[in-house]
Amino acid sequence: MKSHLGTLLNILGLILSIEGFFMLTCIPFALYYQESTTIQFLYCGIFTFILGALLRFLFRKGTELKNKKYSFLFVVLIWVAISIFGTLPYLITNTFTNFTDAFFETVSGFATTGATLMSDVEAAPKSVLFWRSLTQWIGGMGIIMLVIAIVPYLGINSFSLYSAEMSGPAKDKLHPKMLKTAQILWYLYILITAIYTIALLLCGLGFFDAINHAFSCIATGGFSTKNSSVADFSISAHYVISFAVLFSSINFTLIYFFLKGNFKKVFKNEEFRFFGKIVLFSIAFTVIILKLTSDYGWEESFRHGLFQVASSISTTGLVATDYTSWNPALTLLVLLLMLCGGMAGSTAGGFKIVRIMILSKNVNQTLKEIIHSRAISQIKINNRILSEDITQNVIAFALVFFSTFVIGVVLLIIFNVPPIEALGGSAACLSGGGVGLGEIGGFGNYLSFSIPAKWVAIVLMLSGRLELMTVFILFSRVFWKK
Amino acid sequence: MSKHRLQINIPLISRIIGIIFFSVGIFMLIPVFISFFNYEEEWIWLAVSSGICIVSGFLLRTFAGEKVKYTLHRREGFIIVGIIWILTPVVGALPFMLCNVLPNFTDAYFESLSGFTSTGATVINNVEAIPKGLLVWRSLSQWIGGLGLTLFSIILIRKLREGANYLYVAEFSGMLKEKIHPRMAKSTSRLWLVYALLTLSLFILLLVIGNEPVNSLCLALSTVATGGFSPVNDNMSHFSETTQIIVTVYMFLSAMSLVLIYQIFTGKFKKAFRKNEQLKWYIGIILTFSTILFAILFINYHNPIGVSIKNALFITISTISTTGYYLNDVHFSGLSVFLIIFILMFIGGFSGSTSGGIKIVRIITLLKFIRAQFRRMVHPQAILQFKVNGEGIRPRNINIIFGFCFLYILFFLGGTMVLCLCGQGLIDSMSMSASIIGNIGPAIGNICSDCSYIELPLIAKWTMCVLMIVGRVEVFSFIALFLPKFWRS
Numbered sequence: 001m002k003s004h005l006g007t008l009l010n011i012l013g014l015i016l017s018i019e020g021f022f023m024l025t026c027i028p029f030a031l032y033y034q035e036s037t038t039i040q041f042l043y044c045g046i047f048t049f050i051l052g053a054l055l056r057f058l059f060r061k062g063t064e065l066k067n068k069k070y071s072f073l074f075v076v077l078i079w080v081a082i083s084i085f086g087t088l089p090y091l092i093t094n095t096f097t098n099f100t101d102a103f104f105e106t107v108s109g110f111a112t113t114g115a116t117l118m119s120d121v122e123a124a125p126k127s128v129l130f131w132r133s134l135t136q137w138i139g140g141m142g143i144i145m146l147v148i149a150i151v152p153y154l155g156i157n158s159f160s161l162y163s164a165e166m167s168g169p170a171k172d173k174l175h176p177k178m179l180k181t182a183q184i185l186w187y188l189y190i191l192i193t194a195i196y197t198i199a200l201l202l203c204g205l206g207f208f209d210a211i212n213h214a215f216s217c218i219a220t221g222g223f224s225t226k227n228s229s230v231a232d233f234s235i236s237a238h239y240v241i242s243f244a245v246l247f248s249s250i251n252f253t254l255i256y257f258f259l260k261g262n263f264k265k266v267f268k269n270e271e272f273r274f275f276g277k278i279v280l281f282s283i284a285f286t287v288i289i290l291k292l293t294s295d296y297g298w299e300e301s302f303r304h305g306l307f308q309v310a311s312s313i314s315t316t317g318l319v320a321t322d323y324t325s326w327n328p329a330l331t332l333l334v335l336l337l338m339l340c341g342g343m344a345g346s347t348a349g350g351f352k353i354v355r356i357m358i359l360s361k362n363v364n365q366t367l368k369e370i371i372h373s374r375a376i377s378q379i380k381i382n383n384r385i386l387s388e389d390i391t392q393n394v395i396a397f398a399l400v401f402f403s404t405f406v407i408g409v410v411l412l413i414i415f416n417v418p419p420i421e422a423l424g425g426s427a428a429c430l431s432g433g434g435v436g437l438g439e440i441g442g443f444g445n446y447l448s449f450s451i452p453a454k455w456v457a458i459v460l461m462l463s464g465r466l467e468l469m470t471v472f473i474l475f476s477r478v479f480w481k482k
Numbered sequence: 483m484s485k486h487r488l489q490i491n492i493p494l495i496s497r498i499i500g501i502i503f504f505s506v507g508i509f510m511l512i513p514v515f516i517s518f519f520n521y522e523e524e525w526i527w528l529a530v531s532s533g534i535c536i537v538s539g540f541l542l543r544t545f546a547g548e549k550v551k552y553t554l555h556r557r558e559g560f561i562i563v564g565i566i567w568i569l570t571p572v573v574g575a576l577p578f579m580l581c582n583v584l585p586n587f588t589d590a591y592f593e594s595l596s597g598f599t600s601t602g603a604t605v606i607n608n609v610e611a612i613p614k615g616l617l618v619w620r621s622l623s624q625w626i627g628g629l630g631l632t633l634f635s636i637i638l639i640r641k642l643r644e645g646a647n648y649l650y651v652a653e654f655s656g657m658l659k660e661k662i663h664p665r666m667a668k669s670t671s672r673l674w675l676v677y678a679l680l681t682l683s684l685f686i687l688l689l690v691i692g693n694e695p696v697n698s699l700c701l702a703l704s705t706v707a708t709g710g711f712s713p714v715n716d717n718m719s720h721f722s723e724t725t726q727i728i729v730t731v732y733m734f735l736s737a738m739s740l741v742l743i744y745q746i747f748t749g750k751f752k753k754a755f756r757k758n759e760q761l762k763w764y765i766g767i768i769l770t771f772s773t774i775l776f777a778i779l780f781i782n783y784h785n786p787i788g789v790s791i792k793n794a795l796f797i798t799i800s801t802i803s804t805t806g807y808y809l810n811d812v813h814f815s816g817l818s819v820f821l822i823i824f825i826l827m828f829i830g831g832f833s834g835s836t837s838g839g840i841k842i843v844r845i846i847t848l849l850k851f852i853r854a855q856f857r858r859m860v861h862p863q864a865i866l867q868f869k870v871n872g873e874g875i876r877p878r879n880i881n882i883i884f885g886f887c888f889l890y891i892l893f894f895l896g897g898t899m900v901l902c903l904c905g906q907g908l909i910d911s912m913s914m915s916a917s918i919i920g921n922i923g924p925a926i927g928n929i930c931s932d933c934s935y936i937e938l939p940l941i942a943k944w945t946m947c948v949l950m951i952v953g954r955v956e957v958f959s960f961i962a963l964f965l966p967k968f969w970r971s
Contacts, residue, residue: 329902366885371962395884396855478857
């Protein structure tokens with residue numbers, strides 16, 4: 001265990017110094033907007049950076065991570081640690097006066113949830129807002145991916161970490177050239193962010209708004225720099241954001257193929273097609289119901305329908321109009337889409353499309369088997385046979401996901417959250433959607449939550465982002481038994 | 483093998499349905515007599531309905547001819563079960579229409595189906611104003627449906643042999659492996675005997691403590707069937723506390739499998755308790771939830787201790803057994819109570835009992851499965867193995883159980899969606915949908931406490947009908963009937 005601790009602190013050191021560096025990037029904004037936060041950001045940035053460097057130096061003998069078991073622990077601890085240090089800018093600038101709130105906001109950022117406790121975003125210093133969006137951006141691709149891109153210089157066997165981070169049915173194991181792939185993904189990430197920023201600039205946003213919303217879109221986070229989220233932006237911006245978040249919820253490997261011009265591979269991918277079907281169907285449903293039950297015109301129905309479906313299924317949580325006043329059937333749809341989430345290997349949260357696909361195929365086969373009493377034929381995805389282990393694993397995940405959601409609702413209600421908010425809050429935090437129903441939906445925020453309810457939300461956000469099992473296994477007896 | 487449409491043994495289906503209609507008609511004579519001796523003029527219409535049932539049943543039997551082949555395939559088993567559950571309520575609806583209580587077919591069918599599926603959701607606003615005979619018929623339909631129409635036909639058609647097994651599997655798909663007697667017909671008739679004895683004893687008990695005969699009869703029939711129709715407007719609040727306690731005990735018993743009760747009656751305690759994990763969990767769940775409820779009722783609402791305990795147990799058992807009796811003042815007393823009821827709605831009783839819901843065995847199995855999966859995350863080489871009720875669970879079992887839960891939740895969500903579109907609020911819709919698919923009955927979340935589905939638009943009522951059947955036949959039969967892809971061989 002001792003050598004493991006060394007390794008942990010070594011990695012932690014690296015990540016903290018990176019986090020410190022990112023804090024420093026907020027300074028130009030502070031300077032430009034002539035805010036008094038310059039020196040404060042300098043302090044936290046340098047403090048975090050030096051602490052990280054010190055840890056790296058002291059535990060430079062970090063050995064390889066041999067036991068896969070500990071990678072679960074590492075991922076969770078690292079995520080918690082960066083979130084703790086991420087609160088520094090909020091606390092030092094007095095944006096939040098207590099730790100719970102600051103921690104909530106940071107976790108929400110790093111988990112790309114986008115649930116916020118800021119009631120008046122526009123009044124906050126721009127540099128703090130930038131830090132807020134930046135946490136999403138960092139969290140988006142995953143600090144772990146960052147580590148994988150930089151790890152070549154460290155010589156730590158990072159594969160075990162990687163598999164803990166992506167405990168989903170990751171069929172495209174990048175093993176042989178994993179580090180190179182990670183680097184490519186990383187460049188891709190920056191490239192797409194740049195494209196989004198330019199597109200938003202063209203839609204008439206200022207540079208500051210454009211870059212912050214680009215961060216929100218690529219990370220499918222949901223923090224905005226406006227009190228009314230994106231409602232006051234131009235119509236073209238709404239369309240750009242809709243497509244941007246949908247694009248961000250596509251598997252990054254596929255995006256890579258897409259950008260390389262290998263369209264065939266993209267459109268032949270089963271998960272992509274399934275995702276497309278769900279999105280198109282939900283948009284059609286929403287638009288029709290909106291047209292029938294509200295006083296929107298066709299264009300408006302389409303725009304809001306598209307935007308809300310995109311924002312929900314990608315678990316972004318940017319808001320163009322107050323959807324909580326729509327017909328409850330649509331509210332339910334928003335909730336379900338959020339829980340469903342985007343494709344595996346994207347920044348979107350939720351249950352993930354590929355899992356839904358595996359489950360529905362499995363149920364389909366089972367039905368046939370029960371009714372015809374015939375041996376089950378194997379399930380295939382992208383022409384590859386899925387092993388029984390994977391299906392069983394996905395079923396277990398589904399059960400855990402569902403139970404966590406239900407327990408979340410119950411706990412929130414116990415801590416005095418009204419039922420509609422509890423339902424929405426649990427779904428929003430678990431999936432990373434960020435905005436829920438009722439007071440915490442639409443343009444609302446989580447200020448009405450009591451302190452324990454905020455902690456429930458924090459746990460939901462963290463465990464949802466880390467694919468549940470990674471977190472919960474730490475609380476099992478099996479894990480700690482020798 | 484080329485794809486061809488399934489050959490269905492139509493004469494056999496016709497014969498089975500004929501027999502069921504016929505016996506429903508015979509049962510309907512009971513309300514006719516009750517109505518007659520209560521000097522109600524509607525007795526004649528009840529008699530007419532009974533006549534129609536008997537005649538149509540007889541005709542269907544004759545239509546089938548004498549040379550019926552008693553062979554049945556697995557698929558047909560599912561389809562027959564589906565058809566039985568859809569058609570029987572049609573004749574069951576006759577009395578409501580002919581007596582002019584529910585003149586339109588949708589309402590009458592809803593009420594009748596709610597009876598046969600032992601749901602207990604009602605579209606009659608003022609129950610006390612309708613003829614006594616009809617009240618008895620409502621409860622009687624629950625009693626008939628409670629144990630299963632299919633089991634009924636199995637006794638009556640002894641020639642089915644293996645086919646009977648398929649019917650049995652189709653109605654109790656999932657994991658029912660317990661059998662009292664190797665021969666189907668005999669074992670099912672024993673189940674009916676236990677069922678009848680339970681009902682009779684409850685009826686006598688209720689009479690002895692001073693309830694009116696008709697009320698006692700209705701309560702006895704509805705309780706043992708875990709149905710939940712009440713012969714009075716105030717549901718259970720109308721009755722004395724002693725009555726409530728007795729009913730609670732019987733609801734508790736009725737949600738256990740009849741096989742288990744049979745074993746207990748015949749003194750096979752070892753077999754009953756040692757091998758049955760369900761019982762432990764059942765009691766555990768009831769104690770946990772009623773303790774929480776007790777705390778809420780006692781602390782938040784300042785009820786006296788005795789009353790709180792009684793009410794907590796009553797609510798918990800009424801919901802978990804999917805009976806759906808309610809106490810006006812307690813069931814609608816607040817959110818926390820609602821939340822607990824809502825969760826309980828999904829749990830349900832034993833497999834092989836008259837209760838609905840997901841059923842305890844499935845929940846136990848899935849929980850153990852999750853635990854096994856976690857163990858495998860730490861020890862990837864370990865082999866996944868665990869037992870429920872002493873039987874090893876294989877991935878196939880998990881697939882079936884999970885498939886059931888998945889579809890159950892899907893139908894629940896679909897129902898909620900339709901209710902939302904029909905203008906109900908989200909929480910109300912969820913509550914109603916859960917209550918109906920779990921065959922519980924009343925819409926607890928509803929702010930109005932009269933719990934009537936009468937105001938719902940037509941399309942919502944039909945959706946609720948679908949959910950009742952889906953919940954009762956445990957999803958698979960319904961799907962087998964309506965997804966053509968499963969008809970093909």
